[in-house]
């Protein structure tokens with residue numbers, strides 16, 4: 001079994017073992033956050049017919065050639081067309097059709113004028129200005145042209161995309177099945193948050209942070225409970241989880257301690273061990289195995305280490321299973337807003353928050369960086385990638401940050417790429433499904449002093 005491998009190597013070994021899952025069809029109500037399994041081609045023009053954007057009169061522009069305030073032109077109003085109905089008559093010279101917003105433009109008409117700009121009586125309308133042909137007509141296909149690709153396979157369904165699909169008359173959307181991710185906590189000391197806390201015990205935070213990460217990503221978590229530090233019991237539980245899930249994640253029991261039973265449980269199962277330990281801090285003792293064509297990944301029990309390795313090692317696999325194009329975290333060049341006093345003999349990922357100021361993306365180290373410290377993950381949206389052998393770092397140094405996106409608020413890939421290459425200022429759109437700029441905001445000058 002390989003040991004002490006690079007993170008990138010671990011990612012590639014594991015990515016080679018997973019595939020995009022089967023596709024299914026869901027209703028539009030269930031579609032948001034899911035991943036498209038096919039390119040979607042427009043079935044129809046949108047709007048499907050030339051329509052009026054106003055309540056007014058449809059007429060021929062040439063009839064208004066001589067109109068002015070002193071000598072208005074009067075046209076005979078021959079019909080009224082509400083939205084939802086087709087005009088029965090054509091507009092000819094000297095006539096107009098009263099038309100409502102959203103109604104189809106009658107044949108022969110080439111302009112619409114709104115109520116407020118005319119005077120009308122029972123069956124005539126008076127016009128006081130010359131009109132330009134084509135004004136106030138929304139052309140068929142102006143928004144979406146029949147046959148165009150609206151969204152590519154692998155795209156995440158956002159609220160606007162769901163709206164566009166509805167506007168095309170699609171009641172169902174082809175999506176990739178949600179991966180089922182079994183989460184199993186190990187440790188004699190770990191108890192459920194609903195229980196009373198006894199001395200020496202600790203509440204199971206990993207189960208909840210990892211299940212929540214799955215939900216935020218669009219995967220289905222299967223919480224498998226807590227199992228004591230016993231290789232037999234762990235092996236049984238993993239075997240049970242393998243029967244239900246696409247991938248099994250455990251936390252705890254992966255280090256070298258006397259009670260660290262997960263690697264032994266994997267041997268007990270006769271799973272094929274792929275590697276143990278990645279050269280990184282926090283979370284180095286990751287163990288990975290494959291059994292019955294399914295991956296089992298054992299993460300450190302330390303809560304921050306578990307979340308960070310879940311982001312860097314497991315999230316790419318979930319994304320691949322969900323059919324997403326991009327699997328690995330995006331990176332951004334950053335300037336450190338504050339320093340880090342420790343040396344890093346090992347490659348280290350430091351918790352940080354990104355923000356943008358004066359066209360530069362800054363990374364501010366936040367909170368406690370200890371492996372077990374969980375609270376500092378709350379505001380963490382990126383990890384600064386510190387090379388092995390680095391000394392202490394000072395404010396103003398350049399670095400590289402990996403953007404985390406298993407947290408509830410996700411930056412769209414496009415927004416990140418723009419931020420990387422063009423320093424475009426981002427605005428908040430849909431906080432739950434992408435595009436949010438909790439991560440990159442125009443910094444308040446009080447946030448830190450340069």
Ligand SMILES: Nc1nc2c(c(=O)[nH]1)N[C@H]1C(S)=C(S)[C@@H](COP(=O)(O)OP(=O)(O)OC[C@H]3O[C@@H](n4cnc5c(N)ncnc54)[C@H](O)[C@@H]3O)O[C@H]1N2
Nearest residue numbers: 185187190203204205206252253254255260299300301302
């Ligand atoms: N002699 C050595 N000891 C340790 C080494 C080492 O190289 N040599 N590595 C350390 C590192 S680094 C890590 S990381 C941990 C990994 O340990 P395990 O993955 O075996 O995790 P545990 O010991 O079971 O737990 C670590 C820590 O996290 C708490 N924990 C566990 N599960 C949960 C949970 N579900 N929710 C909340 N907290 C949990 C547990 O109580 C421990 O405090 O090993 C070091 N030791």
Ligand code: MOO
Nearest residue numbers: 282283284305371
């Ligand atoms: O591998 Mo760890 O650094 O304590 O999480």
